[in-house]
Amino acid sequence: MNNIPEIEIRNLSVTFNMYDRGLRQKNIKVISNLCLKAEKGEVLAVVGSSGSGKSLLAHAIMGILPKNAVVTGSMKYKGLDITEKRIKDIRGKEICLIPQSVSYLDPLMKVGNQVMIKNNKSCFEKMRKAFRRYDLCENSEKLYPFQYSGGMARRALISTAEQTEPSVIIADEPTPGLDRKMAYRTLKYFRDFADRGKAVIMITHDIDIAVEYADKISVFYGGTTLETTRAENFIKGEKYLYHPYTKALYNALPQNGFKAVKGFQPSPYEVSEGCIYFDRCDKRQEKCRGNIPVSVFDNGSCFVRCIYGHSV
Amino acid sequence: MNRRRKTIFLICFTILIIFAVFVGGAIIPETALKADFAVKNTAPSLNHIFGTDWMGRDMFLRTIKGMSTSIMIGMASSIISVIIAVLLGTLAGTLSKYTDNVVCWLIDFVMGIPHIVLLMLISFALGRGFKGVFIGIAITHWTSLARIVRGEVIQIKNEQYIKISRKMGKSSFYIMKNHIIPFVFPQAIVGGILLFPHAILHEASITFLGFGLSPESPAIGIILSESMKYILTGYWWLAFFPGLMLVIIVILFDILGENIKSLIDPYTSQE
Amino acid sequence: MMTIKYIIKNLIRMITLLVAVTIFSFILVTSSPIDPVQSYVGAGVAVTPEQREEIAEHWGLNDKPIERFENWFENIIKGDMGTSLIYRKPVSEVIGEKFQSSMILMITSWIISGILGFVLGIIMGVFKGSFVDRIIKTICLVISSTPTFWIGMMFLMIFSVNLGWFPTGFSVPVGVSADSVTIGQKIYHAILPAITLSFSSFSNIALHTRIKITEIMESDYVLFAKARGEKLIDIIKRHVLRNALIPAVTLQFASISEIFGGSILAEQVFSYPGMGQAAVDAGLRGDIALLLGITIISSIFVFVGNIIANILYTVLNPKIREGGVYSE
Numbered sequence: 038m039n040n041i042p043e044i045e046i047r048n049l050s051v052t053f054n055m056y057d058r059g060l061r062q063k064n065i066k067v068i069s070n071l072c073l074k075a076e077k078g079e080v081l082a083v084v085g086s087s088g089s090g091k092s093l094l095a096h097a098i099m100g101i102l103p104k105n106a107v108v109t110g111s112m113k114y115k116g117l118d119i120t121e122k123r124i125k126d127i128r129g130k131e132i133c134l135i136p137q138s139v140s141y142l143d144p145l146m147k148v149g150n151q152v153m154i155k156n157n158k159s160c161f162e163k164m165r166k167a168f169r170r171y172d173l174c175e176n177s178e179k180l181y182p183f184q185y186s187g188g189m190a191r192r193a194l195i196s197t198a199e200q201t202e203p204s205v206i207i208a209d210e211p212t213p214g215l216d217r218k219m220a221y222r223t224l225k226y227f228r229d230f231a232d233r234g235k236a237v238i239m240i241t242h243d244i245d246i247a248v249e250y251a252d253k254i255s256v257f258y259g260g261t262t263l264e265t266t267r268a269e270n271f272i273k274g275e276k277y278l279y280h281p282y283t284k285a286l287y288n289a290l291p292q293n294g295f296k297a298v299k300g301f302q303p304s305p306y307e308v309s310e311g312c313i314y315f316d317r318c319d320k321r322q323e324k325c326r327g328n329i330p331v332s333v334f335d336n337g338s339c340f341v342r343c344i345y346g347h348s349v
Numbered sequence: 350m351n352r353r354r355k356t357i358f359l360i361c362f363t364i365l366i367i368f369a370v371f372v373g374g375a376i377i378p379e380t381a382l383k384a385d386f387a388v389k390n391t392a393p394s395l396n397h398i399f400g401t402d403w404m405g406r407d408m409f410l411r412t413i414k415g416m417s418t419s420i421m422i423g424m425a426s427s428i429i430s431v432i433i434a435v436l437l438g439t440l441a442g443t444l445s446k447y448t449d450n451v452v453c454w455l456i457d458f459v460m461g462i463p464h465i466v467l468l469m470l471i472s473f474a475l476g477r478g479f480k481g482v483f484i485g486i487a488i489t490h491w492t493s494l495a496r497i498v499r500g501e502v503i504q505i506k507n508e509q510y511i512k513i514s515r516k517m518g519k520s521s522f523y524i525m526k527n528h529i530i531p532f533v534f535p536q537a538i539v540g541g542i543l544l545f546p547h548a549i550l551h552e553a554s555i556t557f558l559g560f561g562l563s564p565e566s567p568a569i570g571i572i573l574s575e576s577m578k579y580i581l582t583g584y585w586w587l588a589f590f591p592g593l594m595l596v597i598i599v600i601l602f603d604i605l606g607e608n609i610k611s612l613i614d615p616y617t618s619q620e
Numbered sequence: 621m622m623t624i625k626y627i628i629k630n631l632i633r634m635i636t637l638l639v640a641v642t643i644f645s646f647i648l649v650t651s652s653p654i655d656p657v658q659s660y661v662g663a664g665v666a667v668t669p670e671q672r673e674e675i676a677e678h679w680g681l682n683d684k685p686i687e688r689f690e691n692w693f694e695n696i697i698k699g700d701m702g703t704s705l706i707y708r709k710p711v712s713e714v715i716g717e718k719f720q721s722s723m724i725l726m727i728t729s730w731i732i733s734g735i736l737g738f739v740l741g742i743i744m745g746v747f748k749g750s751f752v753d754r755i756i757k758t759i760c761l762v763i764s765s766t767p768t769f770w771i772g773m774m775f776l777m778i779f780s781v782n783l784g785w786f787p788t789g790f791s792v793p794v795g796v797s798a799d800s801v802t803i804g805q806k807i808y809h810a811i812l813p814a815i816t817l818s819f820s821s822f823s824n825i826a827l828h829t830r831i832k833i834t835e836i837m838e839s840d841y842v843l844f845a846k847a848r849g850e851k852l853i854d855i856i857k858r859h860v861l862r863n864a865l866i867p868a869v870t871l872q873f874a875s876i877s878e879i880f881g882g883s884i885l886a887e888q889v890f891s892y893p894g895m896g897q898a899a900v901d902a903g904l905r906g907d908i909a910l911l912l913g914i915t916i917i918s919s920i921f922v923f924v925g926n927i928i929a930n931i932l933y934t935v936l937n938p939k940i941r942e943g944g945v946y947s948e
Contacts, residue, residue, distance in 0.1 A: 060353035060612055099847045103838075104749070129849025141844040145862050145938060154848070181938045197848065454637070457926075461637050462645070463918050465881035469903045470915060474648035550767050554885055557769050558900050573770065577889070585777055592770035599765040 082247035085257030149178025167196035374417020400586035434494035442502025542606035702909035722894030729817035737825025745833020772889035876925035
């Protein structure tokens with residue numbers, strides 16, 4: 038693989054500096070040692086349960102984390118570091134974020150106007166073209182966000198990514214609140230993006246959808262990615278999945294017996310050394326408390342972070 | 350110094366100063382404020398750091414004594430205002446829609462007359478003097494806090510645990526006593542401290558206008574309204590220092606309130 | 621439709637409140653232990669019982685309170701607020717005159733403080749936590765802790781007494797009859813009180829706007845605008861101003877009550893003969909009719925301000941203006 042990935046993230050950690058009642062200071066590590074790679078023409082699904090800090094990953098890439106967040110590790114776009122200055126130039130142009138809800142639209146501005154980047158004719162035409170593509174009628178350009186249904190808002194948000202020619206699209210939870218039909222239609226758009234040669238990072242909690250529409254799946258747990266694997270491995274069967282948590286996810290799918298994983302995801306307050314899945318893993322050993330090696334497979338495009346590697 | 354220590358330090362510091370002024374003013378004997386025409390209208394000096402007035406009284410001692418009176422009035426009337434606010438706010442939030450309407454109407458009603466005009470009216474009705482200011486200040490400052498309390502109560506009333514408690518057959522009174530009042534209490538403390546600056550400023554203003562404390566009583570409003578007569582004569586210290594002192598005490602209370610608020614509720618307080 | 625219903629509801633509420641204010645202030649004023657007759661003739665002047673009886677009879681003080689109220693209320697509805705004891709003129713006439721001078725004062729400072737407060741609030745909110753923010757915020761906090769009358773006194777001392785730039789009192793020069801005062805002179809006399817009043821009221825508006833702007837700056841839509849590569853200046857123009865304007869305008873109309881209160885104090889310091897000074901005189905000298913008249917007028921002011929605030933809120937806010945969700 039001599040291709041440079043569009044986005045490459047290594048050992049990303051995000052820590053929040055907060056004050057608690059009584060003004061005791063505490064640090065909350067919401068993302069730790071996260072690795073990720075998004076390639077041209079591929080949909081990468083970052084799958085994790087709700088409230089596990091997945092949105093913050095998107096915000097970290099876009100450089101829009103709150104001021105009290107401390108980011109460490111490396112993030113690269115087309116092989117070059119994403120610095121604070123560089124992201125300001127490329128965000129919205131080369132990397133587009135599609136946020137998750139209608140609250141990301143200005144409540145007092147007509148949707149058509151805010152989708153347009155500038156108030157001129159070419160931008161207007163781009164907006165109209167995108168609206169047409171996503172089945173939003175001309176009438177809806179002049180409506181305010183609160184007059185939109187969930188599906189319309191979703192499509193308006195997606196159309197914001199069509200106003201420039203981005204090479205990377207990051208979609209944050211694109212499906213909740215949509216019915217099955219609408220959800221599939223939305224995902225189809227992302228598939229189209231990728232098929233047009235863009236890299237798509239889709240952040241979702243819905244593994245079913247990810248398996249169906251993504252090329253690769255990154256399993257997000259407790260603020261880090263435990264495994265990245267090809268989506269078809271989830272169809273092929275358990276033995277193609279390596280990390281115990283990924284296997285557990287597989288077994289929890291309805292078609293595979295609905296077996297629930299016992300225990301809870303650790304809260305960001307109790308992050309400790311060693312494997313983050315330690316408490317719930319049934320194959321844990323004493324050395325899981327130490328450093329966990331990353332083993333790469335599939336020509337370096339996939340990896341698993343587990344002492345058992347990919348040889349199980 | 351980290352923020353927690355800084356906050357706690359500020360709280361202790363402000364309480365100390367306020368307390369010192371309050372007690373200091375209270376223990377200054379009347380004899381210390383006797384007229385001494387030999388030193389009348391002297392500019393600030395080491396002997397009289399705030400200068401002296403037309404009767405040769407030391408302005409520093411007068412100011413401290415006046416502030417002490419103001420703090421006392423402010424404190425007492427703030428407490429009464431807080432009690433009214435918590436009571437009405439909680440009632441509005443917990444009881445029927447009808448009660449809510451009545452309380453909201455009452456809030457609008459009190460806020461419907463410009464505050465100073467209302468204070469003038471009440472003071473007039475009570476024959477001016479101490480009683481007039483005190484009652485006026487005490488019964489007009491509860492409105493905004495009552496609104497806050499009402500909002501909070503309505504918000505937690507819709508929380509799951511309250512609904513469950515109700516489903517389990519607990520009475521409104523039980524819920525109010527065990528769930529709502531403990532929740533509202535810290536808000537009320539902070540609200541009360543932040544009420545104080547308004548109370549003390551209004552007390553000074555209304556006294557300044559001549560509706561408040563009697564001219565013989567040591568009060569900051571009286572000192573300032575007296576100094577108006579000398580303003581054209583160039584005796585600047587008569588108005589400057591007492592006013593500055595008032596501003597400082599008000600700011601101290603503001604700092605105190607904000608810091609206690611940030612200790613109790615660091616998420617919503619400003620910085 | 622929604623809006624009209626809302627406005628009517630508001631109007632009805634205002635009328636009930638106004639009637640209540642009228643009744644309440646009447647009760648307060650008439651229950652005062654301050655003897656209006658004694659206040660009228662002045663303290664220390666002996667009044668024979670016969671004279672007192674005559675005056676009391678003339679003012680209707682001997683009627684039952686309820687009758688007095690009925691009479692008074694009936695007249696109020698007709699627009700007759702009685703006769704001022706101090707000015708010996710109908711109250712409406714006195715208020716009419718005083719109102720004019722007070723209005724110059726209040727309107728100018730209302731506009732100045734509104735604009736200044738809004739602009740400073742935006743600067744603080746957008747650059748929250750910066751040096752500029754902390755400086756302006758501290759200034760605003762100090763000013764909002766400073767009584768209006770003391771600010772007035774300091775200005776008077778500095779600008780009139782020491783520098784001699786402005787007159788030391790009265791809205792007209794001494795020795796000139798009220799009719800021959802030029803507009804220029806009136807304005808000259810109103811400058812310092814107006815500055816005082818603006819100075820003491822902008823800080824609250826600025827601090828409120830700051831909090832609102834902070835909320836907006838931390839909102840999801842501003843976050844998204846940033847993610848879309850919008851520059852700070854565009855974000856301010858496109859989103860911040862738009863979203864801050866409604867609460868600011870609402871607040872501005874709701875702050876009329878404070879401006880009114882402030883003007884009473886400012887007028888007192890500068891001996892500016894407006895409504896505020898008339899109110900203080902009326903209160904101190906027991907001019908019940910005038911005190912009631914001013915209370916009612918000021919109350920109408922506040923309520924009208926509130927109603928305008930509510931109406932503007934509905935008109936400016938598309939959520940209320942164009943209620944209903946568009947569905948596919």
